[in-house]
Amino acid sequence: MTENPFFKRVYNSHTPEEIMAVYDDWADEYDETVLAHGYVTPKRCADALASLEDDRSARLLDIGCGTGISGMALRSAGFTTIDGSEVNARMLEKARSRQGIYSAMHLVSLDNPFDFAIGTYRHMTAMGVIATGHAPASTIRAILAKLEAGGLLVFSLNDHTLEFAEYPDTVDAVVAENIAELAFDEYGDHMPMIGLNSRIIALRKI
Numbered sequence: 369m370t371e372n373p374f375f376k377r378v379y380n381s382h383t384p385e386e387i388m389a390v391y392d393d394w395a396d397e398y399d400e401t402v403l404a405h406g407y408v409t410p411k412r413c414a415d416a417l418a419s420l421e422d423d424r425s426a427r428l429l430d431i432g433c434g435t436g437i438s439g440m441a442l443r444s445a446g447f448t449t450i451d452g453s454e455v456n457a458r459m460l461e462k463a464r465s466r467q468g469i470y471s472a473m474h475l476v477s478l479d480n481p482f483d484f485a486i487g488t489y490r491h492m493t494a495m496g497v498i499a500t501g502h503a504p505a506s507t508i509r510a511i512l513a514k515l516e517a518g519g520l521l522v523f524s525l526n527d528h529t530l531e532f533a534e535y536p537d538t539v540d541a542v543v544a545e546n547i548a549e550l551a552f553d554e555y556g557d558h559m560p561m562i563g564l565n566s567r568i569i570a571l572r573k574i
């Protein structure tokens with residue numbers, strides 16, 4: 369399968385301005401292109417969370433919710449109480465057009481994306497968001513700081529991102545520092561049509 373040109377653009381974007389421009393242009397076609405490439409990471413993240421949390425009404429925040437594909441996966445896994453947050457207005461506009469997925473949707477700034485009290489959300493997800501050119505590795509610590517003990521951060525690191533040591537190293541560091549424990553860690557399909565894999569990680573706040 370030929371890789372869609374948006375993938376090349378997204379993986380070659382290095383500044384917030386560049387990445388914002390890509391998603392501005394991509395928003396209308398995003399669902400079609402990622403689903404055509406077999407994008408399975410949202411289902412894998414949602415299944416990981418469902419395997420670790422029995423309470424399907426636990427309040428969740430889907431960080432970088434994009435057009436809502438990740439929220440749909442959480443809904444399909446049975447979760448009922450999901451907010452979405454997103455830095456790109458065009459992507460969020462698409463999520464808003466989906467009914468019955470999110471309880472609330474928040475357009476947030478890159479400077480202060482987690483502007484809520486600790487424990488507002490029981491668990492948080494970031495599917496396809498903590499990635500090279502996207503949210504930096506420091507985001508892992510910033511999210512964990514907003515969870516109460518027992519809360520989970522479930523996120524993906526794709527193959528491109530795993531090449532940058534700061535991402536897996538941050539996972540190792542927060543575990544070594546007893547900030548969180550590794551509750552789930554699985555390497556598998558991300559976009560199988562183009563042979564791209566991802567690591568799905570769940571960190572439980574200590």
Ligand SMILES: C[S@@+](CC[C@H](N)C(=O)[O-])C[C@H]1O[C@@H](n2cnc3c(N)ncnc32)[C@H](O)[C@@H]1O
Binds near residue numbers: 495501
């Ligand atoms: C690959 S999409 C994933 C969207 C959705 N979670 C999904 O699985 O379809 C990545 C999303 O991350 C957002 N994003 C880009 N840079 C970001 C940053 N620095 N912090 C948070 N989100 C960012 C983009 O606007 C985009 O909607």
